Amino acid sequence: MHGASPVEQTAPVHPSPTEKPLIDRHPDSSGVRRILFLAGFLFVFAATLALFGHVYGAIALLGIFGLLAMVGVAAVFGLALGLLQFGFRRAEQGIAKAFLDDLPTGTLVTDRKGRVVYANRAYGERTGAHSAGEVRTLERLLSREPEASEAIYRLANLSRENLVGQEEFRLTRELGSRTADASPRWYRASVRPLGTDKGTLQVWQIADITREREEQESFFRDLQHAIDYLDHAPAGFFAADEAGRLGYINATLADWLRIDLASFKPYAHSIFDYMREEDAALLRRSKRVADENDISSVDLDLVTATGQRLPVRLLRNFAPAGERMKGVTRTLVLNRVGTGEQEQALRAAEVRFTRFFNSSPMAIAALDANGRVARANGAFGRLFGENAAIGAQPITDCVREENREAIRQALAAASRGQADIPSVDAELPTEPMRSARLYVSANADMQDGTSEVAILYGVDITQQRTLEDQFAKSQKMQAIGNLAGGIAHDFNNVLTIITASVDFLLLNHRSGDPSFQDLLLIKQSANRAASLVRQLLAYSRRQTMRPKMLNLTDVIADMHLLLKRISGDLVKLERHHARDLWPVMADIGQFEQVVTNLVQNARDAMSTQGTVTISTRNVSEAEAAAFAYSELISGEYVLMEVADTGSGMPADVAERIFEPFFTTKEIGKGTGLGLSMVYGIVKQSGGFIFVESKPGEGTVFRIFLPRHIPAEVAAPRVEQAGTQAANAKMDLSGTASILLVEDEDNVRAGNVRALKMRGYEVHEASSGIEALDVMEELDGKVDLVVSDVVMPEMDGPTLLREMRKVRPDLKFIFVSGYAEDAFAKNLPEGEKFGFLPKPFSLRDLAVAVKDALEE
Numbered sequence: 001m002h003g004a005s006p007v008e009q010t011a012p013v014h015p016s017p018t019e020k021p022l023i024d025r026h027p028d029s030s031g032v033r034r035i036l037f038l039a040g041f042l043f044v045f046a047a048t049l050a051l052f053g054h055v056y057g058a059i060a061l062l063g064i065f066g067l068l069a070m071v072g073v074a075a076v077f078g079l080a081l082g083l084l085q086f087g088f089r090r091a092e093q094g095i096a097k098a099f100l101d102d103l104p105t106g107t108l109v110t111d112r113k114g115r116v117v118y119a120n121r122a123y124g125e126r127t128g129a130h131s132a133g134e135v136r137t138l139e140r141l142l143s144r145e146p147e148a149s150e151a152i153y154r155l156a157n158l159s160r161e162n163l164v165g166q167e168e169f170r171l172t173r174e175l176g177s178r179t180a181d182a183s184p185r186w187y188r189a190s191v192r193p194l195g196t197d198k199g200t201l202q203v204w205q206i207a208d209i210t211r212e213r214e215e216q217e218s219f220f221r222d223l224q225h226a227i228d229y230l231d232h233a234p235a236g237f238f239a240a241d242e243a244g245r246l247g248y249i250n251a252t253l254a255d256w257l258r259i260d261l262a263s264f265k266p267y268a269h270s271i272f273d274y275m276r277e278e279d280a281a282l283l284r285r286s287k288r289v290a291d292e293n294d295i296s297s298v299d300l301d302l303v304t305a306t307g308q309r310l311p312v313r314l315l316r317n318f319a320p321a322g323e324r325m326k327g328v329t330r331t332l333v334l335n336r337v338g339t340g341e342q343e344q345a346l347r348a349a350e351v352r353f354t355r356f357f358n359s360s361p362m363a364i365a366a367l368d369a370n371g372r373v374a375r376a377n378g379a380f381g382r383l384f385g386e387n388a389a390i391g392a393q394p395i396t397d398c399v400r401e402e403n404r405e406a407i408r409q410a411l412a413a414a415s416r417g418q419a420d421i422p423s424v425d426a427e428l429p430t431e432p433m434r435s436a437r438l439y440v441s442a443n444a445d446m447q448d449g450t451s452e453v454a455i456l457y458g459v460d461i462t463q464q465r466t467l468e469d470q471f472a473k474s475q476k477m478q479a480i481g482n483l484a485g486g487i488a489h490d491f492n493n494v495l496t497i498i499t500a501s502v503d504f505l506l507l508n509h510r511s512g513d514p515s516f517q518d519l520l521l522i523k524q525s526a527n528r529a530a531s532l533v534r535q536l537l538a539y540s541r542r543q544t545m546r547p548k549m550l551n552l553t554d555v556i557a558d559m560h561l562l563l564k565r566i567s568g569d570l571v572k573l574e575r576h577h578a579r580d581l582w583p584v585m586a587d588i589g590q591f592e593q594v595v596t597n598l599v600q601n602a603r604d605a606m607s608t609q610g611t612v613t614i615s616t617r618n619v620s621e622a623e624a625a626a627f628a629y630s631e632l633i634s635g636e637y638v639l640m641e642v643a644d645t646g647s648g649m650p651a652d653v654a655e656r657i658f659e660p661f662f663t664t665k666e667i668g669k670g671t672g673l674g675l676s677m678v679y680g681i682v683k684q685s686g687g688f689i690f691v692e693s694k695p696g697e698g699t700v701f702r703i704f705l706p707r708h709i710p711a712e713v714a715a716p717r718v719e720q721a722g723t724q725a726a727n728a729k730m731d732l733s734g735t736a737s738i739l740l741v742e743d744e745d746n747v748r749a750g751n752v753r754a755l756k757m758r759g760y761e762v763h764e765a766s767s768g769i770e771a772l773d774v775m776e777e778l779d780g781k782v783d784l785v786v787s788d789v790v791m792p793e794m795d796g797p798t799l800l801r802e803m804r805k806v807r808p809d810l811k812f813i814f815v816s817g818y819a820e821d822a823f824a825k826n827l828p829e830g831e832k833f834g835f836l837p838k839p840f841s842l843r844d845l846a847v848a849v850k851d852a853l854e855e
Contacts, residue, residue, distance in 0.1 A: 021101050023119045023132045108204040109194065110137060117201060126187075126206050128176015138189060138204050147171055151189065159191045159202045166190040168209065175206075186213045236312070236333030244270040244283075253333050258305040271331075274302050278378030283314070299336070311336040363436070363458035366443070371395045371411050374452050383436060383458050384428060395456065399426040410440040414454035417442045425461070435465045495839035498526045500750035503842040526839070547585045547685065549708055552616045552640055553577040559592060563614075566596060567603050571610055578617035584638050584705040590681045597678050598642040598701050605646030605699060613643045619704065627702075632688050637704040648695045657691055732846040733759045736853050737778070740764045741771045741787035741799065742815070751786070754842040755849065768794025772802060780807055784852055786836075786845075789816035797827050811852050815840075 045064075100107060106123035110116055119135045129135045139156050142148040151167035158165035168188045175187060188209045194201045230237060236253030240246050245267040254261050257274055272280040279300035295317045301309045315332040363380035365373045371394035373380075384398050396404040396411075403426035413421045421440050428434045439457040502523045509516045556563075556575060567573045595614070602612045619637045649657070658679040682689040686706050693699035738760050742748035748764055755762045763778065765771035768791055775782060785803065789796040796814050803810055813834035827833075834852045836844065 021118060021120045023116055023135055104207075106206045108135075108137065108206075110202050110204065112199060112201075114139075123206070126175060126208060138206060141175070142189075145171060148187075148189075155189060155191045155204075159193070159204075162193040162200055164190075164192040184210075186210045236335070238271060238331050238333065240271050240329050240331070241267065242328075244272050246271055247328070256304065256310055256333075256335065257302060274304070276301065276303060281378035281381040282376070284381065302333075363456075363460075365395075365456045365458075366452040367395060367411065367414075367454045367456055369411075369415060369453050371407070380458065383434065383460055384430070399428055403427060407438065407440070410438075411454055414440050414442040434460060434462045437461050495526055497744075497746045497750060499523065499839050499841055500747075500754065502526065504750075504753070547587050549583045549710060550586050550588055550591065551581055551583055552591075552638055552705075553581050555588060555591060556595060556614055556616065556640075559595060563595065563599050566599050567612055571603050571606060571612055573599075574611060574613045576613065576615040578615075580618070581616055582618050582636070582638050582707040583710070584685075585708045586685045586705060587681075590685075594678045594681050594703070595640075595642075597675065601675065602642060602644035602646065602699070605644050605648075610645040613641070615641045615643075618707075624704070629688070629690055632690075632704060636707040637687075638707060640703045640705070641700055642703075643698060643700040645698045648693045648697050648699055650695055654691050654693050658689075732843070732850050734850065734853060735759055735761065736783040737761045737763070737781060738849065739771060739774060739778075739782045739785045739787075741766075741768065741785065741791070741796075743767055743788060743791045750842075751845060754845055758846050758849075760849070767791055768796070768799040768802075771799055775803060775806070782807075782810070784811045784813065784849060786813045786815060786849065789814050800827065800831070800833065811855070813848055813852050 100118075101120050103120055104122050106126035107118070107120045108116065108123050109118035114137065116135055116137065119129075119132075124130060124135065127136065127138075127141055139152055142152040145152075148169040148171060151169045155165050155167055166188065167190070168186065170184055170186050172184050174183075174185050186209045187206055189204070189206045191202060191204050194203045231251035233250065233252055236256055237248075237250040238246055238253055239248040246264075246269055247266045249259065249261075249264065251261060253259075254264070272283070275283065279302075282300055283298055295315050298314045298316070300312065300314070302312050303309055313334040313336055315334065316329050318329055363377065363383040365376035365380045368374050373395065396407050399407060403424065406424045407426065410421050410424055419442065421442075424438045424440070426436055426438055428436055437459045439459075441455050441457070443452050443455055502519055505519050506516070506523075509519060556577070560573075560575070564573055599612055599614070606612075617639055619639045621634055621636055624632055624637055625634060658675050679689055682703055682705075688704045690702045690704075691699065692702070738755055740748060740751055740755070740762055742751065742764075743766055745766070748766065752762045752764050763774055763782070765774050768787075771785070771787070772794075785799075787796045787799055794802075796816075800812055803812075811834075813836055815836045815838060834848060834855075836848045840848075
């Protein structure tokens with residue numbers, strides 16, 4: 001780096017005699033013991049001779065004393081002259097000893113009392129000691145130095161506890177120097193215990209680190225200059241991790257983005273925080289290139305902290321794989337706002353195109369001859385996800401298998417320069433799966449040598465496809481419903497004729513008659529057929545319903561015993577109900593049929609043992625949206641779930657489960673109308689029903705009924721007891737004038753006959769037009785009109801409006817196989833009329849007429 005200090009050159013080291021240390025004393029008591037032992041032996045030997053009276057004993061004793069005296073005098077002179085050292089010996093010259101003597105770091109060894117045991121020559125040089133007598137411990141040398149006293153005090157405390165420590169301090173002069181104007185010096189002192197067989201010693205070391213500190217300061221100065229150069233460069237720069245979090249940003253880019261560097265915290269913010277969603281998607285997709293050493297270029301807009309857009313070009317590369325910070329991006333940011341007039345106009349056009357390209361809601365990408373993406377905008381990344389990253393796999397690998405050949409043909413046509421290439425509808429294997437309509441066009445600039453041979457435009461048609469599927473399904477269900485309703489209407493007329501005919505025959509046959517049982521069987525079969533017709537009407541949502549405010553928990557609780565019998569002994573029935581359930585509006589009888597059918601289907605789905613669970617709870621508007629059912633309208637609902645642990649069903653079966661006459665049961669075990677009736681009742685109640693099932697995992701039916709908020713609590717209507725018994729005994733005869741309008745001849749003939757038998761004067765008409773003519777002939781003298789609803793030329797509601805013009809108070813009864821609500825909406829608001837649903841018996845007709853006349 002520029003401005004760094006030169007590296008200190010050291011001369012080669014040649015083997016030379018080791019310098020002697022200033023002090024090298026090692027306690028040795030073995031010599032003293034040997035001298036004392038020898039003296040004691042001689043003394044005992046001489047004393048023994050003297051005690052036993054030996055002739056030479058006294059002479060030997062005197063000789064020994066003289067010898068010892070001479071040795072003692074010689075030792076005294078030897079100690080005085082330094083020729084002998086009492087109690088210490090010179091250590092053996094080993095490799096470790098030689099290393100310690102030549103160590104450039106000043107080293108001092110003291111015993112547990114603080115006495116100097118060893119000091120090498122470097123220690124003397126660092127502390128200014130030229131002889132052994134001048135050697136002082138660091139504690140004595142530095143305890144009075146204000147700059148080093150605290151550091152030495154801490155080290156001394158560590159040494160007493162046999163711990164290791166190190167301190168650095170600065171002195172205004174060189175240690176041991178007495179010159180006042182010497183340059184300041186930096187030192188590093190340390191202490192550590194040294195265990196020996198004679199006890200624990202303390203090793204003190206001191207080193208001059210002035211040169212090291214100067215090099216560090218020079219390095220930091222150069223580093224600060226480099227950072228300053230980078231901060232104030234004419235281009236922006238930032239470093240970020242794989243998630244885009246900013247680890248560093250220079251002052252230039254911070255100024256462009258209006259970021260306060262004083263409050264900037266590394267990795268607290270992301271570079272995507274300063275981009276629009278489209279540009280962020282574009283940058284994420286371009287975060288990897290084929291070679292990590294390559295530089296990728298991206299043109300986009302940054303958004304400043306004040307909300308302004310800044311057009312920039314990002315030049316990015318990634319940390320090499322061997323570095324510890326792998327995945328970190330280093331990005332150079334170039335401001336694309338030009339300075340010169342011509343350059344500014346060119347840059348402005350380029351910026352406008354880039355903004356159009358990146359901001360387009362349509363996915364746009366440039367493809368090479370192999371179908372790989374060379375450039376793409378943010379919408380392309382959102383549509384295709386990470387599967388179509390720049391330079392990654394071909395675009396054909398990003399769609400379903402069945403769509404790949406069509407895209408290959410489109411790319412081949414673009415490579416030939418063909419115009420008007422047909423669009424391709426493709427399914428994208430994303431999560432969730434999406435649909436796209438792809439347009440491929442040839443690149444007009446191929447002659448310039450570019451590798452981009454085609455431009456691909458993609459439009460997300462997922463929602464459109466979903467709506468089309470929903471519409472097709474709705475149309476299909478509506479068509480089936482219309483068909484079922486039409487069949488039910490015509491079938492009701494047939495059943496009405498059968499029922500009326502059987503009633504006439506039963507009037508002439510008593511219970512003892514042989515034909516009586518056959519007639520009863522015909523009537524029972526007709527009633528059973530009428531039940532099937534009602535199921536068809538339920539599916540087509542044309543049956544008569546009497547909705548009232550219900551609490552589903554109470555309804556299901558009242559049905560518990562019935563449901564228990566339906567589920568059987570082998571199936572476990574569980575109920576889970578939430579508290580404070582919201583009320584709903586539904587026909588209680590129809591809703592009970594819904595629950596019964598669902599439980600029965602759940603039971604049939606389990607071959608042996610299993611569990612059927614019925615649960616109810618409130619669903620808020622946000623929670624309803626979280627279910628992600630596209631048909632479910634936003635709002636608050638009461639949810640009822642019927643779940644089983646049965647065999648489940650595949651998706652193709654689940655799609656048709658609500659169609660009439662579709663069943664997976666064996667022949668003779670189901671009509672295929674049960675779930676169709678459930679679907680119709682739920683829909684007619686304003687609710688929604690969905691099914692989720694997987695083979696082997698069971699099935700869940702979810703019914704959403706809208707929450708009902710009553711405007712005011714109406715007093716419950718108390719029906720009079722014994723009404724049915726009273727109807728059974730009431731007089732059904734009369735003499736009123738009745739106009740009967742019915743386009744089906746056999747039905748009309750049976751009804752006319754039944755009413756005439758009761759004493760009524762009956763006039764008949766086969767259509768609405770004919771009924772008006774009859775009314776005019778009778779001069780309006782009719783007490784009651786009984787009319788079918790669906791008739792050619794003029795329907796029942798139109799006939800009512802025409803007759804009301806002449807007779808506003810005319811009483812009217814509508815007869816229909818459809819629900820009352822199906823035609824009531826075509827009448828004026830508040831219009832009063834009676835209603836008789838088909839099929840009906842002769843008695844039902846008589847009761848309805850009697851009630852209407854007496855009302």
